[in-house]
Amino acid sequence: xxxxxxxxxxxxxxxxxxxxxxxxxxxxxxxxxxxxxxxxxxxxxxxxxxxxxxxxxxxxxxxxxxxxxxxxxxxxxxxxxxxxxxxxxxxxxxxxxxxxxxxxxxxxxxxxxxxxxxxxxxxxxxxxxxxxxxxxxxxxxxxxxxxxxxx
DNA sequence: GCCAACGTTGGC
DNA sequence: GCCAACGTTGGC
Numbered sequence: 001x002x003x004x005x006x007x008x009x010x011x012x013x014x015x016x017x018x019x020x021x022x023x024x025x026x027x028x029x030x031x032x033x034x035x036x037x038x039x040x041x042x043x044x045x046x047x048x049x050x051x052x053x054x055x056x057x058x059x060x061x062x063x064x065x066x067x068x069x070x071x072x073x074x075x076x077x078x079x080x081x082x083x084x085x086x087x088x089x090x091x092x093x094x095x096x097x098x099x100x101x102x103x104x105x106x107x108x109x110x111x112x113x114x115x116x117x118x119x120x121x122x123x124x125x126x127x128x129x130x131x132x133x134x135x136x137x138x139x140x141x142x143x144x145x146x147x148x149x150x151x
Numbered sequence: 152g153c154c155a156a157c158g159t160t161g162g163c
Numbered sequence: 164g165c166c167a168a169c170g171t172t173g174g175c
Contacts (some may be wrong), residue, residue, distance in 0.1 A: 007173090033158075033171095056173050113174075131156040133172045152175105159170075 002043065003139040004050035005127055006066070006102070015052045015064035015107055024104035029075045030085050032097060036136040041072040041098040043138075050102065051139065051147070053127070054110070061112040062147065070101035108151045121146045 006028060008014070018026050031037055045068065052064040074095035077085035090096040116122055126137040139147075 009173090035158095060174070133157060135172085154175095155173100157170100157172080160168085162167095163165085 002045070002048045003141060003144040004039070004044070004048060004068075005053050005062075005137050005139050006050045007053045007055040007135040009056045010054045010063070011057065014054065015104070018052070018064075018066065018102065018104045019107065021104070025069050025101050027075075027099045028102050029077050029099045031075070031099065031135060032085065032087075033135060036134055037098055039136045039138065040100050044068050044072060044100050046071060049105070049144075051144075052102075055135075059110055059112055061110050061114075061116070062108060063110055064107045065105040066102040067105050068100050069103040072098040072100050075099040111147070111150065116147075119146070119150075 010016075012030075013026070018024065028040070031040065048068040050066050050068065051062045052066050054060055054063045074092070075085070075097040077083040078087040078090040078095065078097045079092060080086055085097070087096055113127075116125070117128055122128060122143055125139070125143050126132060126134070
C-alpha cells in the first residue's frame with residue numbers, strides 16, 4: 001500500500017465537494033502532465049491513501065484524506081470537444097490521459113503549506129522541493145505517519 | 152498581477 | 164536531438 005498527495009484547486013473541486021459526492025466517490029480527472037499521469041496509471045492501486053491538497057487558493061495546504069477506490073482508466077474528458085481538458089490527439093483506442101476514482105475518508109484540519117515547511121521531518125518531502133509543480137506526488141510512509149501525528 | 156521554475160512544442 | 168520560444172503552475 002502506498003501513499004500519495006493530490007493537488008486540486010478548491011474552486012474547481014474541494015474536499016467538501018468530494019464529501020458531498022454520491023457514495024463519497026469521484027473521478028480525479030483533468031491531469032494533463034505525463035509524470036502525474038504515470039503515477040496514477042502505473043502505480044496507483046485501490047486502497048492506496050492520499051492527502052487531498054488545496055492549491056492556488058487563499059490557504060494552500062492539506063485539507064483531507066482520500067482512498068483510491070478504482071484503478072486508472074481513460075479520462076473521458078480528453079474525448080469531449082467542449083471540455084477544457086479535450087485532447088485532439090487522444091482517441092478511445094489510444095487514450096493518452098487517465099484518472100482514478102477517489103473516495104472520501106475524512107477531512108483534516110487545514111495544514112498550511114507554510115506549516116509543513118517548518119518541520120525538519122518533512123524537509124525531503126516532494127511537495128516541498130523547490131520548483132515542484134507536480135499535481136501528484138508520492139509520500140514517504142514516514143512522512144505520511146508524521147503528518148498524521150500533527151493533524 | 153508577478154514571476155520562478157518547469158514542461159511542451161516545433162523549427163532546424 | 165538541440166534549444167528557443169512559449170505555456171502552465173502555483174505561491175506570494
